[in-house]
Amino acid sequence: MSRTLLAALVTAAVVVPVSAAARPRIPAPAPAALAPPTTATLDKAYTANRANAAEASRMAAAHGDHTRAAADHALAAPSRRFLTFDGRGQGLAVEVLGDLAHADRVAVLVPGSDTTLETYGRFxxxxxxLQDRLNSFNSLDGRHETHGALGSTSRPHTAVIAWLGYETPGTVSTTVLTTGRADDAGPPLKRFIRELRGVVGEKAHVSLLCHSYGTVVCGRAARGLDVDDIALIGSPGTGADSVSALRTSARIWAARGADDWIVSVPHVHADLFGTTVGFGADPVSPAFGARVFAAGTGGHSDYFKPGSVSLDNLARIVLGDTSEVTRA
Known part of the structure; x- marks a missing residue:
């Protein structure tokens, strides 16, 4: 039955009209040529990428694509802080929320399908x-204070990074059923984490929060990745059959909301039409071996919804307050 459903998904994806694929390619400047960031060069990177987004907006407008022009224009606002911006094609963007230069708790969010510059706002x-919840936990809960020299105390400094660092697949497409895009995304994600460590140092607590197809990306990048926690939320599978198969020293967490449609996706590998589709074991299954936490009644897009059980638990994971994470 699972293989039959998977075959139906592939067939549906193949026969969907491809009118969207015929959209003219949007002109945009090449990304700003920047060295890997350091605490001293963060502001330079932010300034250069805002300027690049502004130029991309002008080029898109001249091309007649006012939707992309508006999206790029919003990203060029003076308050935005991007480590990476590339307005070509679907677009890439890596944005910092919070003070990365002084952060000792960092969350990196990896999105799933249909995340482009046009839809970036929802990501x-x-x-x-998440950044707001981290701040509220810090302001209300003295348990997160750290003790320094001469008995001084300070609360953790947090930063959240929205990592749209790969070309995501479409929800209705053949690419969303295979690891192809994740295979391509794994090396850039690993490189980004290495560069991030160059900014925040080895002592900072780094959490990788992966949603939907983003969990496949994180599964591909997990081996030897220098992060403390990896959370898999709304996952169709990672391509690995167990936590041990991910070959990482990070704690692996998993959650699925009660109303998440991803529960209906078959957790199998199958060879169909000469291509292996499907992502294997369900990360919330006991056999996978992840630390399964509560995600409440939310659906597939609700894991970061303000006030949700899942958001609270993700914030606790980022803060390293793992004993307070509520289990499913």
Whole structure:
């Protein structure tokens, strides 16, 4: 039955009209040529990428694509802080929320399908909700204070990074059923984490929060990745059959909301039409071996919804307050 459903999904994806694929390619400047960031060069990177987004907006407007022009224009606002911006094609953007230069708790969010520069706002909204929750936990809960020299105390400094660092697949497409895009995204994600460590140092607590197809990306990048926690939310599978198969020293967490449609996706590998489709074991299954936490009644897009059980638990994971994470 699972293989039959998977075959139907592939067939549906193949026969969907491809009118969207015929959209003219949007002109945009090449990304700003920047060295890997350091605490001293963060502001330079932010300034250069805002300027690049502004130029991309002008070029898109001249091309007649006012939707992309508006999206790029919003990203060029003086308050935005991008480590990476590339307005070509679907677009890439890596944005910082919070003070990365002084952060000792960092969350990196990896999105799933249909995340482009045009839809980036909804992805960023989740990152902003997480940063707000981290701030509220810090202001209300003295348990997160750290003790320094001469008995001084300070609360953790947090930053959230929205990592749209790969070309995401379409929800209705053949690419969303295979690891192809994730295979391509794994090396850039690993490189980004290495560069991030160059900014925040080895002592900072770094959490990778991966949603939907983004969990496949994180599964591909997990081996030897220098992060403390990896959370898999709304996952169709990672391509690995167990936590041990991910070959990482990070704690692996998993959650699925009660109303998430992803529960209906078959957790199998199958060879169909000469291509292996499907992502294997369900990360919330006991056999996978992840630390399964509560995600409440939310649906597939609700994991970062303000006030949700899942958002609270993700914030606790980022803060390293793992004993307070509520289990499913």
């Amino acid at each position: 960023r909204a989740g990152a902003a909700a």
